[in-house]
Amino acid sequence: MDLDLNVHKEGDRSVLEVAGEIDVYTAPKLREKLIELVSEGSYDIVVDLEKVDFLDSTGLGVLVGGLKRVRNHDGSLQLVCTQEKILKIFRITGLTKVFPIHGSVAEAVAASEE
Amino acid sequence: MDGGAGEQPALLEGAAATIRLAFPPEPRLLGTVRLVVGIVARKAGMDDEAIEDLKVAVSEACAVAVGDLNRAGRPDLVELDLVEAPDRLGIEVRDRAPAADRQPHASDADGEIDLDDRQLGLALVGALVDDLRIMDLEGGGSRTSFWLRRGPELPPPLT
Numbered sequence: 596m597d598l599d600l601n602v603h604k605e606g607d608r609s610v611l612e613v614a615g616e617i618d619v620y621t622a623p624k625l626r627e628k629l630i631e632l633v634s635e636g637s638y639d640i641v642v643d644l645e646k647v648d649f650l651d652s653t654g655l656g657v658l659v660g661g662l663k664r665v666r667n668h669d670g671s672l673q674l675v676c677t678q679e680k681i682l683k684i685f686r687i688t689g690l691t692k693v694f695p696i697h698g699s700v701a702e703a704v705a706a707s708e709e
Numbered sequence: 710m711d712g713g714a715g716e717q718p719a720l721l722e723g724a725a726a727t728i729r730l731a732f733p734p735e736p737r738l739l740g741t742v743r744l745v746v747g748i749v750a751r752k753a754g755m756d757d758e759a760i761e762d763l764k765v766a767v768s769e770a771c772a773v774a775v776g777d778l779n780r781a782g783r784p785d786l787v788e789l790d791l792v793e794a795p796d797r798l799g800i801e802v803r804d805r806a807p808a809a810d811r812q813p814h815a816s817d818a819d820g821e822i823d824l825d826d827r828q829l830g831l832a833l834v835g836a837l838v839d840d841l842r843i844m845d846l847e848g849g850g851s852r853t854s855f856w857l858r859r860g861p862e863l864p865p866p867l868t
Contacts (some may be wrong), residue, residue, distance in 0.1 A: 616740060616743075618736070618740065618772065619736045619739060619772045619775070619826075620736035620737045620738055620739060620740070649743065649764065649765075649768075651765065651768055651769055651772065651833075652769060652772075652826045652829040652830040652833055653772065653826050654831075656826045656829065656830065662731060679758075680758070680761040682767065683761075684833070686774070687833060687836045687837070688829060688832070688833060698738065
């Protein structure tokens with residue numbers, strides 16, 4: 596089990612593509628990457644969860660932490676997710692009210708520029 | 710992983726566990742636990758949505774046990790039973806972490822985040838399954854049990 600993280604730029608937005616399983620074992624790797632991005636000055640981040648097979652409460656905590664970090668710099672954290680099994684976790688925990696969740700990276704990037 | 714022992718779990722009430730696992734409290738093993746749970750659920754005829762719900766619920770319950778044991782500095786095995794019933798699967802997770810070590814888990818290392826993973830994890834389990842019960846074990850530790858239906862509700866019998 597592993598977690599693959601890839602970052603690319605869409606204009607001045609950073610898109611973090613996440614692939615694999617996010618749980619208590621792998622979530623620290625995601626947290627470190629989000630901290631790294633913010634410390635490098637990326638305050639508008641799109642996290643693409645389309646290739647995530649599993650997400651648990653630890654992963655949710657890391658995403659909330661990332662959101663708080665970018666908001667400290669008046670930035671934004673947008674999510675991309677269309678997988679029902681992952682969306683269900685956000686819905687159950689009420690985090691659909693906290694995170695903007697989009698159907699594509701293009702949509703998320705456009706929303707972060709508004 | 711190896712076969713677990715211990716007292717007869719209350720969930721089973723005399724029935725034998727279909728599968729019994731015991732594993733050291735290492736977070737890296739949770740992926741393996743999910744694989745096993747997914748295979749058992751698939752063989753039991755559960756639909757895709759129910760399988761995903763089960764994997765999340767079992768993983769969260771086991772993660773809480775792993776976190777509590779690590780906080781207590783105890784190497785004791787986490788025990789997991791999966792029990793097949795005609796219309797559902799039963800799950801029981803047991804650990805030997807003292808109650809004093811059942812503290813909030815913070816997923817964010819800088820301490821700025823007030824989200825409690827432990828509480829959130831158990832709330833997630835409660836939302837996904839039926840009849841979630843968390844009980845103290847005699848001599849220390851806890852037992853978390855719940856049920857999940859194997860598929861869509863059956864229609865009422867024709868009269």
